[in-house]
Amino acid sequence: MAFSSSTKLLLITAFFALASWQQVIAFDPSPLQDFCVADMKSPVRVNGFPCKDPMAVTPDDFFNAAMLDQPRNTMNKFGSLVTNINVTQFPGLNTLGISYARIDYAPLGVNTPHLHPRATELLTVLEGTLYLGFVTSNPNRLFSKVVKKGDVFVFPKAMIHFQMNLDHEKPAAALSSLSSQNPGVITIASAVFGSKPPISDDVLAKAFQVEKKLIDWLQNQFWENTNY
DSSP states (O other), X not given: OOOOHHHXXXXXXXXXXXXXXXXXXXXXXXXXXXXXXXXXXXXXXXXXXXXXXXXXXXXXXXXXXXXXXXXXXXOSTTSEEEEEESTTTOGGGTTSOOEEEEEEEOTTOEEEEEEOTTOOEEEEEEESEEEEEEXXXXXXXXXXXXXXXXXXXXXXXXXEEEEEEOOSSSOEEEEEEESSSSOOOEEHHHHHHSOSSOOOHHHHHHHXXXXXXXXXXXXXXXXXXXXX
């Protein structure tokens, strides 16, 4: 069946329009009103949160006394702490496609490898020197760099990434903006070895090419330490 030139052009245009539309809907949907402050008490369950009555919205719905200028306690096994400001803590972010976080690092502290399934992350170093990077999908290329105060680094959406404070004596801190009201986080080590119920040790032993007793030990470590 032959197509005219105009018909071919129309089909090509339609194809690219469909592809662009699919790219658009892959992220948080754009709001259809000026704002949609989340009604956290509503029994309705939607993709996101239902809107609070706009007539009941006040300036305080767009404000959060997060005290992100204050250092956090990093006395834990990883030497880091992430303070999230997403729609759960800040209902005014609902439908706006953005959230925020402060990350504090003890000397040699690590924000362990993890990913955000729904967001790109833009990190700004507030204090200190960080070694950071992300790993691409197969064949798993690592992009890493040492960054200092005032530097900015971006972690693409759903890429495994990490940060480490290189200073042996001084703490470090960073601020991150994320392109979703609810980015989500999957910590790689705890997802693999600490899932509930656990992944079969036969599967993990084969995947990591190690003996099952090592897998059993790792799983026990994560099950016994609920703070992972």
